[in-house]
Amino acid sequence: MFDYQHQSDWQIISGQEQSPVALDSKTAQSVKWPAPDFATLRGTDSDRSTYTITIAGTGNDVLDGRPATFQQLHFHSQGEHVIDGVRAPLEAHFVHQYADGGLAVVAVPFVVGAANPTFGEVLTAVATGELAYPIKLAALLPKQTDWLHYRGSLTTPPVQEGVAWYVATQPLTVSVQQLAMYQEYFPADNHRALQDLNGRPVLKLESK
């Protein structure tokens, strides 16, 4: 078992393309791409650990022209990526697998604002230990946003590399009560420390 208080002890396979990183949307190279459609994503099964709730699910989307299958969703609080100097209090990670076996993670920062009803369903799953029915996940993903894209790693041991990251520049919101409830369920901070970009290119994917 790993813990976030002793990250220097984590077993690490490789080292130069790690996540999370600080991202700067102003210096990222802009590229047009078709906006992904997350309408089919469903959460079907939940599993609560010390650090987060993981919601396994189904659904397909297309990320950067490549078909991908949604696998699971989990959360980090505080957020892991720093976007234009800002660390969000909550960050959702939608883990995907490409047809060739490679992994992609769609990351969405959440800040305090209006309540998100779908996040309310997630909190209910934490409280009850189960999903009463498949949760439509699209409301946890922004419709109008640019995405920052880079090659990185998983952010929990063994932090394997070769992961395609898509980080939303536009945060969504949860209410102050929802965030407080989440942090009451998961009081231990589970964000990995920032890693060096080591000159990796960062693209800003703008919707056509």
Ligand SMILES: [Zn+2]
């Ligand atoms: Zn994660």
